[in-house]
Amino acid sequence: MAGAITIIEAKTKAEKKRYVDVQFRLNAADPAWIPPLKDEVMGLITPGKNPWFGHGHGSFFIATRDGRDVGRISAQIDHLWADMPEEQGGGKATGNWGMFEAEDAEVGAALIAHAEQWLRKEGMNRAVGPISISIWDEPGLLVKGHDHSPTVMMGHNKAVYEQWIEAAGYKGIKDLHTYDLDITKQFPPLIQRIVASGERNQRITIREVDKSKFAEEAALVLAILNDAWSDNWGFVPLTDDEIAYAGKKLKPIVFNELIRIAEVEGEPVAFMMTLPDLNEMQADLNGDLFPFGFIKLLWRLNGGFSGRPTVRTVRVPLMGVKKKLQATRLASQLAFMMIEYIRRDSVAKFGASRGEIGWILEDNQGMVSIAEAIESKINRVYRIYDKAL
Structure with missing residues (x-):
């Protein structure tokens, strides 16, 4: 029987490396997945390297179980996003989560709940996601097109994530298409x-x-x-x-x-x-x-x-x-x-x-x-x- 899930915040360089590596282990068997450059992902989540942190802040969480890293998620607030009119997707109390990866439904539910808890503590009353970590990075969850690889700067994820996210109470508000x-x-x-x-x-x-x-x-x-x-x-x-x-x-x-x-x-x-x-x-x-x-x-x-x-x-x-x-x-x-x-x-x-x-x-x-x-x-x-x- 699987052990309890523990969620830690990735703060140190070593922890952030683990955060990056989770994606590699969970997607290694997917022939359509393209490994991102690890240095690029480290730069994305590091204040002082990514200027997004000049108008946003966030935390990066790793789920562990039985001594293994089994998932990850980000929770963040983009103050420019919050300044957008609500009809454009924003709002003063709107936060985001993204960079979602999970080994199974139990891990996925725990990570989403943890990101929501972080957003509530920050005063947010609405979550929009996945946004990883800016709308200019990798927005949205792939829900069609899992049978072929993404092109440069586009994301790829397991098809089952759609089911897990909707089970957590989320409703789709906008679809983004590639042609x-x-x-x-x-x-x-x-x-x-x-x-x-x-x-x-x-x-x-x-x-x-x-x-x-x-x-x-x-x-x-x-x-x-x-x-x-x-x-x-x-x-x-x-x-x-x-x-x-x-x-x-x-x-x-x-x-x-x-x-x-x-x-x-x-x-x-x-x-x-x-x-x-x-x-x-x-x-x-x-x-x-x-x-x-x-x-x-x-x-x-x-x-x-x-x-x-x-x-x-x-x-x-x-x-x-x-x-x-x-x-x-x-x-x-x-x-x-x-x-x-x-x-x-x-x-x-x-x-x-x-x-x-x-x-x-x-x-x-x-x-x-x-x-x-x-x-x-x-x-x-x-x-x-x-x-x-």
């Missing part, structure tokens, strides 16, 4: 005509980013993002420190051909960011960069001596059009032009054959319409839940 498409095929004739029309419009310029001006270009993209997404459900503006942090992490997988900025009469009004699927390149590293993982990953990122990797999949994590143009024909035209130009280069220069777009909010009709117009199909669904405490 899959074969990028070796040309888009439908209507989309081709829209792109061709845009190419004849001398007011429109679609340009590549210039990685040699990385900081300047990153600031421009994030400024458009913060404007374009500001009314979206769950939107939390990125701080200057977070922009710098994200830029440092993303720079090795940023390639000029895969990020486009759309300008109208010289004004930057839209962007599309595409990343080669880093998960393909790190799947066999088992989360370790040292002693040889770093060399392997660097070699793959550089495509040997070519300067660019060869990948099967590219992912579009972010796209945005300034609010003043949203719901206009021009906005969709700019989007289709950027998608088409990046599609061409992804195939011709990176050897890609598959694209994944998202995540996209289930009720973001503008983006859903664009995804459907290029004949992409939903391949993964992530669900965010809430519960009154």
